[in-house]
Amino acid sequence: VSLHKPEIKLESLKEDIKAFLKTSGWEKKLQNAVYSELNVFPSPCHPAAPPEHMKEPLAYMRKAQGSWEKRILKSLNSMCTELSVPLAQKRPVNEQKELLNKWNEMGTDEPDLSLFRPVYAPKDFLEVLMNLRNPNYENGEQPSFRNHLGLIQVPLKVKDIPELKEDFSELGLNIGQLGIDDSAQVPPEFFENEHVRVGQKVLAEQDSAAAQQYVRQGCPTALRADLWALILNISNQPEDILYYEQLKSNVIQHDLLVDSLIYKDVKLTASNDDYYFVFEDYLYQVLLCFSRDTSVLEHFTYSSATPPKSYIRGKLGVEEYAVFYPPNGVIPFHGFSMYVAPLCFLYHEPSKLYQIFREMYVRFFFRLHSISSHPSGIVSLCLLFETLLQTHLPQLFYHLREIGAQPLRISFKWMVRAFSGYLATDQLLLLWDRILGYNSLEILAVLAAAVFAFRAVNLMEVTSLAAAEAVLADLSTLKVMPLLQIFLFATVT
Amino acid sequence: MSVQTIRNVFSVETGYRLSDDQIVNHFPNHYELTRKDLMVKNIKRYRKELEKEGSPLAEKDENGKYIYLDFVPVTFMLPADYNLFVEEFRKNPSSTWIMKPCGKAQGKGIFLINKLSQIKKWSRDSKTSSFVSQSSKEAYVISLYINNPLLIGGKKFDLRLYVLVSTYRPLRCYMYKLGFCRFCTVKYTPSTSELDNMFVHLTNVAIQKHGDDYNHIHGGKWTVSNLRLYLESTRGKEVTNKLFDEIHWIIVQSLKAVAPVMNNDKHCFECYGYDIIIDDKLKPWLIEVNASPSLTSSTANDRILKYNLINDTLNIAVPNGEIPDCKWNKSPPKEVLGNYEVLYDEEMAQSDGPDRDLRSRSGQSTGVKGNRARDSGKPVLTTWK
Numbered sequence: 001v002s003l004h005k006p007e008i009k010l011e012s013l014k015e016d017i018k019a020f021l022k023t024s025g026w027e028k029k030l031q032n033a034v035y036s037e038l039n040v041f042p043s044p045c046h047p048a049a050p051p052e053h054m055k056e057p058l059a060y061m062r063k064a065q066g067s068w069e070k071r072i073l074k075s076l077n078s079m080c081t082e083l084s085v086p087l088a089q090k091r092p093v094n095e096q097k098e099l100l101n102k103w104n105e106m107g108t109d110e111p112d113l114s115l116f117r118p119v120y121a122p123k124d125f126l127e128v129l130m131n132l133r134n135p136n137y138e139n140g141e142q143p144s145f146r147n148h149l150g151l152i153q154v155p156l157k158v159k160d161i162p163e164l165k166e167d168f169s170e171l172g173l174n175i176g177q178l179g180i181d182d183s184a185q186v187p188p189e190f191f192e193n194e195h196v197r198v199g200q201k202v203l204a205e206q207d208s209a210a211a212q213q214y215v216r217q218g219c220p221t222a223l224r225a226d227l228w229a230l231i232l233n234i235s236n237q238p239e240d241i242l243y244y245e246q247l248k249s250n251v252i253q254h255d256l257l258v259d260s261l262i263y264k265d266v267k268l269t270a271s272n273d274d275y276y277f278v279f280e281d282y283l284y285q286v287l288l289c290f291s292r293d294t295s296v297l298e299h300f301t302y303s304s305a306t307p308p309k310s311y312i313r314g315k316l317g318v319e320e321y322a323v324f325y326p327p328n329g330v331i332p333f334h335g336f337s338m339y340v341a342p343l344c345f346l347y348h349e350p351s352k353l354y355q356i357f358r359e360m361y362v363r364f365f366f367r368l369h370s371i372s373s374h375p376s377g378i379v380s381l382c383l384l385f386e387t388l389l390q391t392h393l394p395q396l397f398y399h400l401r402e403i404g405a406q407p408l409r410i411s412f413k414w415m416v417r418a419f420s421g422y423l424a425t426d427q428l429l430l431l432w433d434r435i436l437g438y439n440s441l442e443i444l445a446v447l448a449a450a451v452f453a454f455r456a457v458n459l460m461e462v463t464s465l466a467a468a469e470a471v472l473a474d475l476s477t478l479k480v481m482p483l484l485q486i487f488l489f490a491t492v493t
Numbered sequence: 494m495s496v497q498t499i500r501n502v503f504s505v506e507t508g509y510r511l512s513d514d515q516i517v518n519h520f521p522n523h524y525e526l527t528r529k530d531l532m533v534k535n536i537k538r539y540r541k542e543l544e545k546e547g548s549p550l551a552e553k554d555e556n557g558k559y560i561y562l563d564f565v566p567v568t569f570m571l572p573a574d575y576n577l578f579v580e581e582f583r584k585n586p587s588s589t590w591i592m593k594p595c596g597k598a599q600g601k602g603i604f605l606i607n608k609l610s611q612i613k614k615w616s617r618d619s620k621t622s623s624f625v626s627q628s629s630k631e632a633y634v635i636s637l638y639i640n641n642p643l644l645i646g647g648k649k650f651d652l653r654l655y656v657l658v659s660t661y662r663p664l665r666c667y668m669y670k671l672g673f674c675r676f677c678t679v680k681y682t683p684s685t686s687e688l689d690n691m692f693v694h695l696t697n698v699a700i701q702k703h704g705d706d707y708n709h710i711h712g713g714k715w716t717v718s719n720l721r722l723y724l725e726s727t728r729g730k731e732v733t734n735k736l737f738d739e740i741h742w743i744i745v746q747s748l749k750a751v752a753p754v755m756n757n758d759k760h761c762f763e764c765y766g767y768d769i770i771i772d773d774k775l776k777p778w779l780i781e782v783n784a785s786p787s788l789t790s791s792t793a794n795d796r797i798l799k800y801n802l803i804n805d806t807l808n809i810a811v812p813n814g815e816i817p818d819c820k821w822n823k824s825p826p827k828e829v830l831g832n833y834e835v836l837y838d839e840e841m842a843q844s845d846g847p848d849r850d851l852r853s854r855s856g857q858s859t860g861v862k863g864n865r866a867r868d869s870g871k872p873v874l875t876t877w878k
Contacts, residue, residue: 104647221725222733274711274794275719278646278676344646346726426722 025206032208036233039212039439040363042302056304056372060134061379065304065371068128072331073308075119080257083115087257087310087325096252103248106263107271107280113264118334122416125333125369126151126409129379132371149401150386151408156373158384161392164446165488168438170216171481173489178218179430179481192220199223208233216437218430218481225346231436232359236352244351247289250327254292258326262287266337275425279344283337286354290361296328299362304372305329330366335413338420339365342428364441368416376441381415382408384445389452392491396456405468411448414475418444427480447480450487454478494518496785503758511760514816519784520661520763521756526747527765527784529634530595533568539750564743564779568636571615578635582609589638593781596632605638639778643771645723650676652717652769652777655786656744656836657806659762659823661755663839666748667809668741670832671798674715712792724775732775740769740777745837747779762810764802805831 009016021027045053056062080087091099102109130151137155159167171177176191186192195217202210203226211230219227229235251259266283270276276283290296300307307329309322340357347353367377374380389407390397400407414422418441419431434443451472452459458471494502494517502511503521511517525531540562543551552560569578571592582590592612594602606612615633642649655669724733744767766786770778808829 220730221722222730225726272711274715277711277713278648278715281647345723348727425719 028206032206032230032233035208035212040302051301054302055300055306056374058134058373060136061132061304061371061373064128064132066306068125068371069306069308072119076257076308076331079117079119085257085260089255091253091255095255099252103252103285105281106284107266109263111260111263113260113267116260116264118265118268119261119331121334122413123409125378125416126412129371129382132379149390149397150383151406152379152383152386154379154383156380156383158375158380158387159442161388161488161491164442167440168434168443168446168484168488170437171434171485171488173485176217177481177485178220178433179427179479180485182218196220196223199227203227203230206230212437212439214437215433219433221426221429224429224433228346228436229352229356232356232363234352234355234359236349236355240355241351244289244354247292247354248285250292251288256291256326258291258332259288261332262291262337265332265334269335269421270337270341273338273341273421276338276341276344276421279341282344282348282350282353283340285350286340286357287332287337289354290358291326291328291330291332293328293358294324296330296358296362297324299366300329303366303370304374304377305366305370330361333369335417335421338417342420342425342432345425345429363439364435365418367441368418378416381441381445382412384442385411385415385448388446388449392449393453393456396452396459399460400468403463403465403468405462405465407452409465410469410472411452414448414451415441415444419447419475422475423478423480424476427478431480443484446487447484450483451475451478453487453491454483496523499523503756511758513818516760516762516811518761518763518810520658520761521758522754523763523784525754526751526782528595529568529593529781530570530632532747532751532782533565533570533634535754536562536565536747536750539746561742562746564739564746564777566637566639566778566780568634571612571633571635573632575616579609589640590635591638592633592635594633606635639770639772641773643773643775645674645676645720648676650674650715651780652720652740652767652771653786654717654740654744654767654769655764655802656748656767657762657764657809657833658748659810659825660759661748661752661757663843664745664748664752665823665838665840666745666836667830667833668744668836669802669805670717670834671801672717673798674717674720676713676715712795714792714795728775736771736775736777741836743769743777743779747782748837762806764806801832805829805833809833 018027021030042054045057049057052062056065076087079085099106130153132152132154134154165172169175176195178192178195181191182188199214199220200223202214203223208230211227215227215231234240262284266280266287270283271280297307307324308331310325311318311321311323339361340353343353343357343360347356364376367374368381369378371377371379386397386408397407418435419428423431431443431447435441455471459468462468462471496519499517499519499521502517525535540551540559543562550561554560567581569575569581571578582588587607589605589607592604592606612635652672652674654672657667657669659665659667721733721737724736763784764786766783768780768783770780772778808831809825
């Protein structure tokens with residue numbers, strides 16, 4: 001189909017172009033691209049609002065994020081000085097060759113990482129969040145049952161169960177779900193077969209919006225990889241593959257300090273995981289490239305975080321010699337590689353795996369380790385979790401608080417990692433289906449509360465934080481969808 | 494009871510007889526299945542027999558390869574079949590072959606070759622074959638090495654599945670749902686320089702345990718359900734189901750192949766460890782069957798699995814924890830199966846028609862096959878379900 005024909009008339013050109021776009025599939029691609037932008041970027045604010053407001057409207061949050069960033073950077077710089085390792089350096093040619101040969105099996109490398117420490121761990125971050133205060137909010141009263149008894153003490157608006165029921169209506173009791181209605185006891189004719197058929201149709205139509213709606217009821221395993229790619233608008237074009245190869249050559253040529261942090265993180269977490277150890281090498285291939293990807297810097301326009309700036313040696317303070325460090329502005333923390341690991345079950349082609357992860361990061365994961373007031377930000381999720389627990393399981397909440405086992409201390413790590421490494425992989429993927437479907441991370445807080453509700457009986461009997469941790473140590477047998485459904489739709493409020 | 498003890502128990506010299514309330518965990522001549530050379534011999538014999546009776550199962554394709562029964566890599570006995578082997582080798586001189594001693598386990602004595610000179614010792618006319626001892630210990634099998642294994646995360650793996658046989662005639666066998674994949678700790682490379690690096694090629698845990706990268710938390714093992722999830726997600730459901738159907742098929746066919754020669758002593762049951770490799774076209778290959786699969790544990794998860802395996806096995810062999818009686822009908826009630834699923838029940842298959850469907854659904858289970866009656870119509874592998 002081409003418009004380069006003598007029959008094309010000037011009078012009907014507009015209609016002809018529209019028709020051409022439709023038949024060639026470009027209309028759909030444009031729609032998907034626009035839809036993607038709408039999902040990612042926040043709605044425009046007041047024309048007079050400064051750009052910081054798009055990152056984070058509340059001043060005290062911006063300030064807190066800034067202080068946290070300063071701390072992280074200080075920690076990184078001091079490690080750098082202690083170990084006399086430069087933040088970045090060019091690799092000698094023979095080392096470059098060696099790395100290129102070993103690219104597919106970097107896991108067999110055993111560099112001495114004993115002196116490297118993760119820059120921070122989730123629990124360090126929790127301490128910061130606990131100390132967040134809104135200076136404009138005077139809460140003179142002593143904490144009581146009327147106020148909030150949890151660790152988060154900032155007044156953000158979070159949803160209650162009636163609102164969540166509405167938002168997550170597709171998880172209701174009378175609607176079919178994968179993760180519940182595809183179990184061995186249910187004949188596939190009831191729901192599963194039809195759902196698979198609809199999924200295939202959605203993929204055939206290549207419609208992002210339809211896919212996003214569809215996955216709210218879960219993805220069939222065989223369709224999941226394609227559906228996620230459709231929602232995230234990833235098509236793995238030749239230019240994307242080329243871009244990835246370019247990043248790879250950046251890795252070969254330059255060595256970054258954060259590379260060692262990444263190695264250490266993978267060795268400590270994914271390599272020891274029953275599900276993900278197999279993919280260790282893929283994790284290096286993704287994360288080392290990720291650190292060097294400057295296109296990730298774009299997400300800082302809508303993230304409350306700001307990329308750390310560093311200066312070429314000897315030019316401290318001279319703006320022309322300022323660089324972002326690492327190039328993508330994201331400093332990995334302990335457990336970071338677990339964001340990538342589950343995706344290895346879906347994508348075995350490195351450049352596609354890379355793009356999917358990058359998109360997941362700039363849409364969702366960045367919110368889990370930056371301080372903001374966004375409803376999907378980690379602060380709101382913590383508050384949502386604590387509020388749900390305090391409102392619906394007050395006895396449990398009070399008991400745990402009394403024995404020094406604040407629930408958030410246990411559930412925080414689950415939410416920061418989006419439950420990766422805690423749930424069985426098939427359950428995790430069902431959970432992430434819903435994150436994509438609802439374009440929100442709130443489901444993480446709801447699940448965390450649902451897990452506590454599920455183990456409430458045992459938790460009521462413990463008498464220490466350690467014992468509470470033990471009750472909740474193993475989530476690998478949990479079935480996510482029934483827990484969510486019961487908590488939202490079948491619990492007496 | 495170990496295989497040595499079994500040999501004594503059933504040996505003609507000791508004159509020992511098992512009483513009715515004694516059940517043992519090996520069949521007297523289990524080696525028909527568990528010795529590499531005898532297994533291959535029995536399968537070859539079985540195929541020829543089916544071919545002779547004109548069974549559709551023995552159908553061959555244009556290249557003369559069995560369509561449904563080609564599941565063991567081309568294998569020869571050495572030194573007996575040396576010349577036949579040389580003929581085959583010369584057809585594909587760049588191929589790699591794996592030499593395995595017949596009587597050993599745990600990966601002992603295995604090595605790879607890609608040049609005839611490497612196995613000169615086994616040539617029948619060789620002047621250096623002064624040790625041409627016909628003792629079974631020195632005999633080797635040589636099989637075509639599967640150099641295009643399916644790789645996951647770039648790593649090679651094999652499948653270990655547990656199969657319990659309570660009787661051979663009629664054949665009644667059960668498959669343990671919780672099999673696992675054993676990954677090599679070192680990246681797989683078909684390059685010839687790595688032929689000597691056993692950590693790349695052999696997946697026996699006994700060998701991997703001594704590699705530098707062996708991890709004591711997961712032990713380089715994956716559950717079969719992880720494998721299924723990965724394959725369904727990356728390759729699709731139909732081909733994954735077909736793969737698992739084929740795996741069940743080859744297990745049952747291997748048991749049927751040895752059933753006629755097995756001493757179906759009613760005092761016996763046996764739990765075998767099947768080793769299967771999947772190639773990159775998703776075709777499963779039977780590598781070997783172990784009579785004494787390792788019941789030691791290398792990780793915590795492993796200990797739980799092996800404990801449950803023994804527990805479930807004994808529940809089927811001797812249900813209700815009662816005093817065993819070898820005369821019972823060996824039909825345990827469904828409740829005691831535990832993590833086992835009926836793989837094939839010859840009696841049931843013959844009493845019901847080919848329409849009987851014992852499929853158990855759900856993507857995570859191994860699926861249940863019910864009705865491959867011996868002379869049924871043309872079997873289409875995907876309708877195993």
